[in-house]
Amino acid sequence: MTLKRTRLKSELPQTARRRAPGKGHLPPPPAKVDQDGAAAGTKGESSRVAPLTTTSKRRLQRRIPQLAVLQEPIQASVRKVFDLRRFLFVIAMTVGVLLLPQPEGLAPEGQRALALFIFTGLILALEPAPLPIAALMVPVAQIALGIDEATIAFAPFGSPVLFLILGSLFLAEALRKHGLTRRLALYAILHSKGDFRLLVLGLMLITGFLSMWVLNTATTAVLIPVAITIAQRVQRQEVAQRALTILILCIVYSASIGGIATIMGSGENAIASGLLAQSMSQGFGFGDWMIYGLPIILILLPLSWFLLFLALPVPPIVIDTEPVSKELERTGGLTGAEREILLVLGVSVTLWVAGSSIEQWLNLPESLLSSAVVAIGAVAFLSVEEIVDWNDLKGVNWGVFFVIGAGLTLGEALNSTGASLWFANLLAPLLQSLPYILILLALIVIGFIFTQFMNNVTLGAILAPILITLGEASGIPPVRLLIPTIFAIALAYMLPSASARMTLAAVTGAIDPKDMVRAGLIVGIPSALVILCFFYLASLFGLI
Amino acid sequence: MRIWLIGADQKGTEALRQLQKNANFEVIVSDSIEQPKAVTEGVIAKVDYVEQVSSVNVNKLARRIRPDLILIDPSAGQRNIGRVTGGSAFSEALLNELITVSEYACLLL
Numbered sequence: 001m002t003l004k005r006t007r008l009k010s011e012l013p014q015t016a017r018r019r020a021p022g023k024g025h026l027p028p029p030p031a032k033v034d035q036d037g038a039a040a041g042t043k044g045e046s047s048r049v050a051p052l053t054t055t056s057k058r059r060l061q062r063r064i065p066q067l068a069v070l071q072e073p074i075q076a077s078v079r080k081v082f083d084l085r086r087f088l089f090v091i092a093m094t095v096g097v098l099l100l101p102q103p104e105g106l107a108p109e110g111q112r113a114l115a116l117f118i119f120t121g122l123i124l125a126l127e128p129a130p131l132p133i134a135a136l137m138v139p140v141a142q143i144a145l146g147i148d149e150a151t152i153a154f155a156p157f158g159s160p161v162l163f164l165i166l167g168s169l170f171l172a173e174a175l176r177k178h179g180l181t182r183r184l185a186l187y188a189i190l191h192s193k194g195d196f197r198l199l200v201l202g203l204m205l206i207t208g209f210l211s212m213w214v215l216n217t218a219t220t221a222v223l224i225p226v227a228i229t230i231a232q233r234v235q236r237q238e239v240a241q242r243a244l245t246i247l248i249l250c251i252v253y254s255a256s257i258g259g260i261a262t263i264m265g266s267g268e269n270a271i272a273s274g275l276l277a278q279s280m281s282q283g284f285g286f287g288d289w290m291i292y293g294l295p296i297i298l299i300l301l302p303l304s305w306f307l308l309f310l311a312l313p314v315p316p317i318v319i320d321t322e323p324v325s326k327e328l329e330r331t332g333g334l335t336g337a338e339r340e341i342l343l344v345l346g347v348s349v350t351l352w353v354a355g356s357s358i359e360q361w362l363n364l365p366e367s368l369l370s371s372a373v374v375a376i377g378a379v380a381f382l383s384v385e386e387i388v389d390w391n392d393l394k395g396v397n398w399g400v401f402f403v404i405g406a407g408l409t410l411g412e413a414l415n416s417t418g419a420s421l422w423f424a425n426l427l428a429p430l431l432q433s434l435p436y437i438l439i440l441l442a443l444i445v446i447g448f449i450f451t452q453f454m455n456n457v458t459l460g461a462i463l464a465p466i467l468i469t470l471g472e473a474s475g476i477p478p479v480r481l482l483i484p485t486i487f488a489i490a491l492a493y494m495l496p497s498a499s500a501r502m503t504l505a506a507v508t509g510a511i512d513p514k515d516m517v518r519a520g521l522i523v524g525i526p527s528a529l530v531i532l533c534f535f536y537l538a539s540l541f542g543l544i
Numbered sequence: 545m546r547i548w549l550i551g552a553d554q555k556g557t558e559a560l561r562q563l564q565k566n567a568n569f570e571v572i573v574s575d576s577i578e579q580p581k582a583v584t585e586g587v588i589a590k591v592d593y594v595e596q597v598s599s600v601n602v603n604k605l606a607r608r609i610r611p612d613l614i615l616i617d618p619s620a621g622q623r624n625i626g627r628v629t630g631g632s633a634f635s636e637a638l639l640n641e642l643i644t645v646s647e648y649a650c651l652l653l
Contacts, residue, residue, distance in 0.1 A: 176633055179640075217629055221634035221637055222633060222634075222637045224634065225599065225638045225640070228598070229641050229645055232600060327644065397629060397630065399629060400629070503629070504630055
């Protein structure tokens, strides 16, 4: 890449010259050519000997960076740890609901549950305290409002789906610690043979696949820095900037899409499946979710790849993959730990999908091979093998764990007090008169719009209990209402507030906000239409 | 020996305290803010380079600084990312890329 030097009053040496003897102990300049020596224009300058100068802070700051990324100090969150004003606003709104006249048909405890609903929605959306703490306030509020006692309020935090998510978080940590996520991305780059479009597709497939089994934010966090390194190998700066934008967005989008496929892919999936399992007599398991999730992602991944290049056109780029192959040579083949992790992941996936069937074939105790048990078993095995230890596990994202618990707690409270039934009865007559396609359209539009402004796990926690009860009250299977909405919520593509992944993308400073919105619209709207068509067709054929 | 310390937060400050015990160490400090912990605690008077160092610019800066060793304080990156979900893993991944891309020897504190 060519380093642009503008308005520099003096020319700086490419390398410092050796000091005179007695004045320092600097080694002689290295003889090797700069990695991007051609672009930096050093061929004509390598023989020129410049006097040693002390590089001043001013000169460094005036220099235009190769890529406009990460140059400003990342100040993603400079908010106070506890924002009293926001907290008081949440309390005020909650008390306001309590002081309203009791609605007809709603019991007093139901009104208190509605107050809890408002409290939960606001405290998770506004985050007056860090998200994990805000989430833990929900059962506390439930007790304070006299809805339930402590045993019942905190019980959902022991839900099996939470331990499935916990296992997924720990697996993500194992993948990250041993560099397996990064290694898989490097393989994708190598196999693309430098063709940028194929590289993006490969990266999307790897990200999507990993995001199916570990929380999608974890995958995104590891792969965005890899994208930054790839983009540095593009010669022209303006093309490099566009390439970096595409790379980061492809990782974010494919992480969101991959997370749709399974219960553990994203927090809102866990909330939805947990509540569905409670409401349906036949239960709702891992395989039940994948029946809808897997076909969707098989359509959305290639579609999103195509639409991303439509939204952000870029000339043909060939990336030099030699540094990647050298790095893979240097690190060698898969280590023993990496092989074990892949083996554990493979066995876990098999058991997650076929566990209940295997239980029946082998006449094992019921739920011995349930998703949560498999997940915890996988982590226990990795721990015994010393592939991960407790110090590694302490650093996982406990926030999402508590938010899911808060969502389940809220759902339980709304259900047990009759609040969700009351609310559903208000809307049920309207739903019964509408064709399913219109209901589906309304839900997907609502989910798609709101998810751009709110964290998707928070939105899932708020919508899931309502939609389940709405379905039951209107005679529509809750699955038909909830799952398409949850899938639409995953399409959080347009704003930094939309999801943790988009926040990470924004934090790099690499993406122009207009590009983010434009690409989000061009990729997101057709994706929402795909979800609409998929579920409408599925309903026509009696598959949902 | 010339050492470039990237980040002068908690671990960087402790490293500086130890490095100051040997006068043969020449330490150049960079951080993304003007007053990191090492400055506020009086370990150093000021940061030499106020710059966000990443895999994008580490080699360009290192060719001017010419360190024998680069020490990286991970807590400085954690400070910057703040309380973003996934920020900790993101910060660590950025540092891993920096170390991989760097042409000079790097050690993570």
